Amino acid sequence: MRRLYLSPSNQPANRYAVGNTTEKIEMEVVAKAVQFYLQDYEVETVMASLYLNFAYRDEEARLKGCTDYLAIHSNAGGGGTAIGTVAFYHRNQPSTKILAEKLVSRLDGICPYKENRANQVVDGMAQYDGYGLGEVREPAKKGINANLLEVNFHDNPLTAKWIIDNKDAIAKEIAMAYVETYSIAKKRVDKVQFATVVAKPYLNVRADAGTQFPKIAYLEDTSEVWIMGEKDGWYKVAWGPNQGWVSAKYLKLI
Numbered sequence: 614m615r616r617l618y619l620s621p622s623n624q625p626a627n628r629y630a631v632g633n634t635t636e637k638i639e640m641e642v643v644a645k646a647v648q649f650y651l652q653d654y655e656v657e658t659v660m661a662s663l664y665l666n667f668a669y670r671d672e673e674a675r676l677k678g679c680t681d682y683l684a685i686h687s688n689a690g691g692g693g694t695a696i697g698t699v700a701f702y703h704r705n706q707p708s709t710k711i712l713a714e715k716l717v718s719r720l721d722g723i724c725p726y727k728e729n730r731a732n733q734v735v736d737g738m739a740q741y742d743g744y745g746l747g748e749v750r751e752p753a754k755k756g757i758n759a760n761l762l763e764v765n766f767h768d769n770p771l772t773a774k775w776i777i778d779n780k781d782a783i784a785k786e787i788a789m790a791y792v793e794t795y796s797i798a799k800k801r802v803d804k805v806q807f808a809t810v811v812a813k814p815y816l817n818v819r820a821d822a823g824t825q826f827p828k829i830a831y832l833e834d835t836s837e838v839w840i841m842g843e844k845d846g847w848y849k850v851a852w853g854p855n856q857g858w859v860s861a862k863y864l865k866l867i
Contacts, residue, residue, distance in 0.1 A: 614655055614656065614657055615655075615656045615657070615680045615681060615795055615797065616656070616657040616658075616659060616677070616678055616679045616680050616681070617651070617656055617657070617658050617659065617679065617680070617681045617682075617683060617791065618658075618659045618661065618670070618673070618674035618677065618679035618681065618682045618683070618752075618757070619644045619647060619648060619658060619659065619660050619661060619683055619685065620644075620661040620667070620670050620674075620682065620683065620684040620685065620748060621637070621640040621641045621643065621644035621661065621663070621684075621685045621686075622636045622637055622640040622641075622684075622685065622686040622687070623637055623663065623665070623666065623667065624636045624637055624686075625637040625638075627687075627689060627767065628767075629687075629767045629768075629773040629776075629777065630693065630767060630768050630769060630770040630773040631770050631773050631774050631777070632773065632774065632777045634777060636686065636687050636689075636767055639687060639767070639776060639777060639780065640685050640686060640687060640764075641663060642780050642827075643685055643764065643780050643783055643784050643787070644660065644661075644685050644784075645660070645784075645820060645826070645827060646780060646781055646783075646784030646785070646820070647683075647685070647784045647787050647788050647791075648660060648820070648821065649784070649820040649821065649829075650784060650785050650788035650789075651788050651791070651792070652821065652849075653799055653800055653856075654788075654792055654797045654798065654799055654800060655797055655798050655799070655800055656791075656792075656795075656797050659674070659677045659679055661673065661674075667684075667747055667748055668747065668751075670682075670748070671748070671751035671752040671754070671755055671757070672755075674752055674755070674757055675752075675755045675757065679757055680757065680758060681757065681758045681759075681760075681791075681795075682748070682752035682757045682758065682759045682760070683712075683760050683761075683762065683787075683791070684748040684749075684759075684760070684761040684762065685762050685764065685787070686761065686762065686763050686764070687763060687764050687765060687766070687767040687773075687776055688763035688764075688765060688766045688767065688768075689766060689767055689768040690768070691766045691768055691769060692768075693768050693769050693770070694729075694769060695729065695730065695766045695768075695769060696724075696726045696727065696728050696729050696730070696765065696766060696769060696771070696772055697717075697721060697724075697728025697729060697730040697733055697765065697766075698716060698717045698720040698721050698724070698728070698733060698762070698763065698764060698765055699717070699730060699732075699733050699735060699762075699763040700712070700713035700714075700716040700717050700733065700734055700735070700760060700761070700762050700763070701713065701735050701736070701737030701740075701746055701749050701760060701761040701762075701763075702734070702735070702736065702737060702749070702759075702760055703736075703737055703738060703749050703750075703753045703758070703759050703760075704736050704737075704738050704739075705738075705753065706753060706758050706759065708758055708794060708795070709758050709759060709760050710734065711794050712758075712760050712790060712791065712794040713734045713735075713760055713762075714734050715790035715793055715794055716760070716762055716786075716787060716790045717733045717734055718790075719786035719787075719789065719790050720764060720765070720783060720786055720787070721733075722786075723779070723782055723783070723786060724765060724772070724775060725775065726771055726772060726775065737749030737750070737759070737760075737761055738750060746761055748761045749761050762787065764776060764783055764787075800842075806839070806840040806866055806867075807837065807838075807839060807840070807866075807867045808837070808838055808839075808840050808848070808850070808864040808865060808866050808867055809835060809836070809837055809838075809864070809865045809867060810832045810833070810834055810835060810836040810837075810838065810859075810863060810864060810865075811834065811835075811863055811864065811865050812832075812834055812863040813834045814833065814834060815831040815832060815833050815834065816831060816832045816833075816834075816836075816859055816860075816863045817831055817859070818830040818831055818832060818850070818855075818857035818858065818859055819857060819858045819859070820857065820858070821858055822844050822845050822846075822847035822849075822858045823845065823847065823858075826858070829857050830855060830857055832850075832852065832859070836852065837852070837867075838850040838851060838852045838859075838864070839851045839852070840864070840866075841856065843861070846860065846861050846862070847859065847860055847861055848860075848861050848864055850864075
């Protein structure tokens, strides 16, 4: 099974042109949403330890047995007018160029502002006079497929606001680009159970199994759900078109 290491930007000084927010804040949300969208597929995801500097994340990816490394950033330096996704790949890893192409196609496809970049799919090892980008160069040295994604420009007020308002959609396109590149199948559900919520007044639904993950919805007491999976004392549940994770102790199996 493939194992994807997600490395969101750790640059709190990179402020957005609007919204009183930063690259670190916005990209961590995107990365966690990518992890959420991939949970239904035959891939394991590893979130970078968010306190780690980029210089140490490639080693964490290696220690955790990751096959793929995806750095998720937003861009700047465009003078406030640049628009467009930019994705970097490693020249010696053909699949990373395919992923870069899919990322650019998908993200530009949902952005309402037309890109104005001369080159959006870029050899990450051509940067800095051939020294290369660290988050492409270093994981590749360890045999990990490496990409760095700049989802769009945060120094342009238009695209900065678009990123802020569309993080979930951005994350879904990133996840689907990865799934397509590596032909990853959906998980097969062998057994589905039915349950009732027993939590007053409501039960928090989270993006993954644990209180450290963000709340994405809530279920009122006596709500009925399908149980789709289980891990670490948590159930993955579905109701209508929605899915998420809840603590098992607040469900009564039927």
